[in-house]
Amino acid sequence: MSGICLDEKYANFTIEKNFEFTKKSTIGCGGVAPVAVYPENAQECVTLLRYLKADGVPYQIVGNLSNVLPKSGAYDKVLISTKRLCDVVFDKEIFVGAGVTSGAFLRFCKENGLSGGEFLVGIPCTIGGALYMNAGVAGRYIGEIVESVTAVCGSELKTLTRAECAYAYKQSVFMQTGDLIIGASLRLKRAPQAEILENIQAYTKRRAHLPKGKSMGCVFKNPKNLIAGELIEGAGLKGLRVGGAQVSNEHANFIINDKGATPEQIKTLIKIIKNAVFAQYNIRLEEEIRYL
Numbered sequence: 001m002s003g004i005c006l007d008e009k010y011a012n013f014t015i016e017k018n019f020e021f022t023k024k025s026t027i028g029c030g031g032v033a034p035v036a037v038y039p040e041n042a043q044e045c046v047t048l049l050r051y052l053k054a055d056g057v058p059y060q061i062v063g064n065l066s067n068v069l070p071k072s073g074a075y076d077k078v079l080i081s082t083k084r085l086c087d088v089v090f091d092k093e094i095f096v097g098a099g100v101t102s103g104a105f106l107r108f109c110k111e112n113g114l115s116g117g118e119f120l121v122g123i124p125c126t127i128g129g130a131l132y133m134n135a136g137v138a139g140r141y142i143g144e145i146v147e148s149v150t151a152v153c154g155s156e157l158k159t160l161t162r163a164e165c166a167y168a169y170k171q172s173v174f175m176q177t178g179d180l181i182i183g184a185s186l187r188l189k190r191a192p193q194a195e196i197l198e199n200i201q202a203y204t205k206r207r208a209h210l211p212k213g214k215s216m217g218c219v220f221k222n223p224k225n226l227i228a229g230e231l232i233e234g235a236g237l238k239g240l241r242v243g244g245a246q247v248s249n250e251h252a253n254f255i256i257n258d259k260g261a262t263p264e265q266i267k268t269l270i271k272i273i274k275n276a277v278f279a280q281y282n283i284r285l286e287e288e289i290r291y292l
């Protein structure tokens with residue numbers, strides 16, 4: 001076990017000991033983090049980050065762990081889970097907490113007749129993870145419906161405009177700053193429930209072909225004007241296996257953990273894919289997933 005130990009000033013936080021990545025990540029592998037902290041509101045986030053920084057304790061922010069590859073063994077950072085930042089406040093605008101899942105967000109939208117975020121259906125994520133990754137599908141990305149994002153920047157709460165978030169394909173300013181996203185005001189419009197439901201069903205239908213099983217979703221970003229999955233398939237890698245990890249036979253940009261794969265086996269498979277695609281097309285694939 002790593003030597004991470006938080007002193008008594010952290011006693012008021014909700015803490016989980018022995019956070020098992022195998023159980024909590026969608027890829028279903030990895031070791032154990034000795035401590036995960038679950039701040040309940042923005043002020044707790046500010047205080048927690050102040051404490052951790054002052055104590056020189058390394059930390060890692062996580063949402064739903066749907067786009068991450070955890071490490072093996074004892075994890076050497078404190079995890080900050082946003083799962084309890086799950087308020088949705090709807091007044092003139094809608095503010096969605098970072099820990100709200102896409103499912104809970106869309107249920108709220110349906111009940112309140114708010115349209116614009118239906119493309120998030122089926123993406124396993126928290127809103128914070130989606131805002132960090134600029135998640136989306138079919139040419140629609142969450143960045144385009146952001147009015148502003150509230151985050152702990154340095155040790156203070158700040159509200160960033162959409163322009164300040166610097167959204168681009170699978171990019172946001174948060175990848176540079178590492179700021180903790182608390183939530184966002186989103187640009188949604190009023191619409192009849194039936195219309196929202198119809199949109200949700202249409203986006204759900206588009207996802208029917210996606211592979212089932214434990215994965216991180218797409219492993220690689222699409223290179224400009226190209227599709228990473230097609231390049232991987234073209235390099236003859238569909239179905240390729242390293243230990244318990246396999247390039248999906250249905251969608252070559254997915255790696256499936258179907259037989260107790262280790263993070264090392266998945267990393268080896270990623271390396272093989274990158275080398276083979278480079279050898280065949282002279283194109284360097286870049287990971288979309290984040291390594292923890």
Ligand SMILES: Cc1cc2nc3c(=O)[nH]c(=O)nc-3n(C[C@H](O)[C@H](O)[C@H](O)COP(=O)(O)OP(=O)(O)OC[C@H]3O[C@@H](n4cnc5c(N)ncnc54)[C@H](O)[C@@H]3O)c2cc1C
Binds near residue numbers: 061122129132180218
């Ligand atoms: C089956 C499957 C299908 C998928 N389909 C899609 C898809 O269609 N489109 C798509 O875009 N993605 C897809 N993904 C990938 C994934 O769902 C998205 O990237 C999602 O946005 C990750 O959100 P998360 O809450 O799980 O973040 P995590 O995986 O927990 O974290 C991802 C990154 O975001 C950072 N982060 C998370 N929360 C915060 C926060 N509050 N503040 C600061 N940083 C934060 C983490 O530090 C990490 O670097 C899919 C994944 C799976 C497993």
